[in-house]
Amino acid sequence: MFQVLRRLLGYARPHVGVLVAAFLCMALLGLGTGAYAYLMGPALRFLLSGGENGFGGAQPVPWLSSVSRETALWGFPVVMLIVGAIKGVGYLGQFYFMGLFAQKTVADLRRALFIRLTSLSPAQLGRERTGDLLSRFTSDVQAVEAAAMYTVGSYLRDSLQIVVLAGVALSLSPLLGGLMLCVLPLAALPASRLTRKALKGTREGQVQLGHIAGQLQEGLGGMRTIQAFNGQAAELERFSSHAREHEEALVRAAWARGGVPGVMEVLAAAALAGALAYAAATHAMEPESLLSFLTAVVLVYQPVKDLGRVTQFAMQAGAAGERLFSLLDQRHPVEDAPGAASAPALERELRLEDVVFSYGERRALDGLTLSLPVGQVVALVGPSGGGKSTLTQLLLRFERPGSGRFLLDGVDADRYTAASVRAKFALVTQEPLLFSGSVLENLRMARPDASREDVEAAARVAHADGFIRALPEGYDTRVGERGAKLSGGQRQRLCIARAVLSRAPVLVLDEATSSLDPESEREVQAALAQVLPGRTAVVIAHRLSTVVDADRICVVEAGKIVEQGRHEELLARGGRYSALWSLQSGAERGAA
Template sequence: MSRAVNDTASFEALIAHVIPEALVGLLTVAGVFVMLFRINARLALFTLVPIPFIILGFVGYNRVVRPLFRHAQSRLGDLNAVLQDNISGMREIQVFAQEDRELESVARRVMGYSTSVTRAVSTSACFHGAIDFFAGLGTVFVVLFGGLMALKGQVSIADITGFLLYVSLFYEPIMGLNKLNESLQQALASSDRYFEVLDREPDIEDAPGAAELGRVKGRITYEGVSFDYDGTPVLSNINLDIRPGEMIALVGPTGVGKTTMANLIPRFYDPTEGRVLIDGVDLRTVTTASLHRNVSMVLQDVFLFNGTVAENIAYGSPGATREQIVAAATAAGADEFIREMPQGYDTPIGERGVRLSGGQKQRLAIARALLYDAPVLILDEATSAVDTETEAKIASALEHLTEGRTTIVIAHRLSTIRRADRIIVLDEGEIVEQGTHEQLMAVGGLYAKLVNADANETGGRVAAAFAPGR
């Protein structure tokens, strides 16, 4: 965020101020230099004596000061990150009584940024003084050698007087460039950080000649799929064929790769080995934009934008009518609480939906995915924050809306899992069981053990063993 806001603001100074003013200064120096040579070439050469030292000063300034400003910008980024965390996590800070700790953390970063800026500015001032000193020597040389030449009758007093006026015009833009160089180095340091982001290659890119994917039927196939995070295996040799319109539930212990397996469908990642196909087409051969038009998702961590309720529901479908928005909200069990809000569907919900409860945010996310009306729907713990009564309200609607739509559900609630056409049980990154609830209970394997253990402890929920996967 600091690179996108602060660094681009500094970069704007380069384009709007530094470059135009530098061009004007250089043109002024060149024009005045021509006039100096026309008046007296010998004195003009004396005027140029300090120029090599000034150039060396500029070069040294650029090499020494620019890294210091870059470091200062980096410290500002750290400060902004901590401030953002403190604002977003204000309740957690208060609950755990960590105000003093966070105050010290912010103070350390403020002092770090202040120290970095002070070091950069003070070093810059030293170079400014040195360059201004050399620029002043030009005038001293003209007065000294011009006076000697006047005593010998080689130049008139009038020429020396005019020459001195032009010398002041000659060094004035040079000293201006000296001061401008500070802004230039700040802008270049910021542009270095900004272009580091722009030059970063995305993890997932469209292959050359990637085809546009039309509306799919929804058949999803995993062929020998393996995946690892930084060398740590997560999925191993997954082979699975999901029929169009089929509802699949992915269950298993924490960290077995349920979410990772689902995230391969919208191609948030590419498999380390094997391939994922949709309607028989390898996902890596189609454009990601056309693929995403065929996939709706409700993630574990719901993200809502700082806008109205209606704007958030229609985020993926900007052309949706109010009637379509209301229908989607009704199907997700959200219409009732929305109408109780001060402005109904036009109520602002604040940044990240701060004015809504967890259950309300998830129901809006479900409504948003339903309105998007993609043939493939992924629900990653989509009902985790919805109470039993609300879940019952949306159960029949979900059953109706999943007709003709391939649905992949990651859930720990038994009521959600039982509705699936097929349950896929993962353990240590591999598929160890699959079938309906009744079939898996009859087998008496891992699924049955987890369900029975959960029933004894919670009376109906699949417990922590069925917590969200990676």
């Protein structure tokens, strides 16, 4: 845990100046607390005795011998008010600066998390549950924020107060002060064991909270399916199981955390009782010194207990940090080599050469070679699981081949930055993904500096301008979450317009029409007929009728290209493509 906390403190290093300002305010607070303890005995002694001998004949306080009773009657309250004002300024300053410190630290952490998330490959993100990722952004980051706000501040403030109050106690009675301080290490062993148990429970609780968030996200996304199959009871049982484990883990952690201040309370009472018994038996201290000493003892154990209490925030931050760093430590499969250059304009072809790629034990591509000449439309067809979509993962540099090469005009793509290679492609997937902004904002995502005229021109090419202008606010209409206010065909045409607007030289269509109804498919096909001629394009298709005009059709099966050529050539060969064509044609006639 301590290594994780040290890493978290690394995000605080740029804001050490704010922490220093908070520490100065804490110093005022600590000195004010020490002044309270030191003045308590003399003030009470002088006010009760008027500076004369009293309290069993003890000598008056030397530095008060020249102060009159009348002066003391208003002087001590004024001094106490001044000390209280100093403490108030210290409290206000330390909370403000610690709050500023916590927010700046957490802002840097959130930014690092967001950068890491957006830099991971789709396959890496696919292995994580969306709800669990959201839980790390919310509850885990909040745990770090609480630790930065309360734990760091408490460790500095309370440690400073302990030092000041211990100094007051030692100055009044070195013997009793030393005995009081010796009690503190006695709490270390039980507190350490309880802390480890609390950390284990806290870690388990954070994991279960991630499971709860993951199930909630899945449930909200699949509510129609859950209700259609009357699966509410099963989902409730699964949720209840996670909630029960989360509750049990946090209860165990709370029990262990509660034991730490309990131990400190017992030891504090023992130290106080011992000091009283010793002072009563030996008469070794003046009454006012004994009162100040006991005040220091009582006050010193409060910050000690506070340190034990706020340790829970450190433990929660440690457990949360482990989950955060498990994400931050991931690296994209395709990282830029040192000295990688920006990819130049594409002039001749893209080429995958003898490529092998596996998902774990399953081989997706097995020595595949594919050429994509500039200006040609190449279609990839074949059964599901044959490796078609994996090819797009390699082209877009989401994954790196296990062996083989990816070449741009004969130059290995590893010599170029992944971002510059990826900029050569515009992707349109089976699921048209839009964001909750306006139509204009969604289209400009491809090119933020595009003018309104450029956006409208791209929409016209994609056969989208007509329906956009018919929307209530035209291009400024908000499309809803994931484009919920539009039909599937409209969403897909916006995605095609976005790809056109990007001006990327290569267009990748991954099953772009497979999930559409016949009418929407015709609309999208009309848009593609306008977009594809003269472009370099990779078209992955399930329906063979959508790629009959491609310059070359490649049949991909078991990670290999088993057949390639134009539509008419492949039909004439009577091979695998011809069999697939006959199968689909027969199915379509049967459906008709």
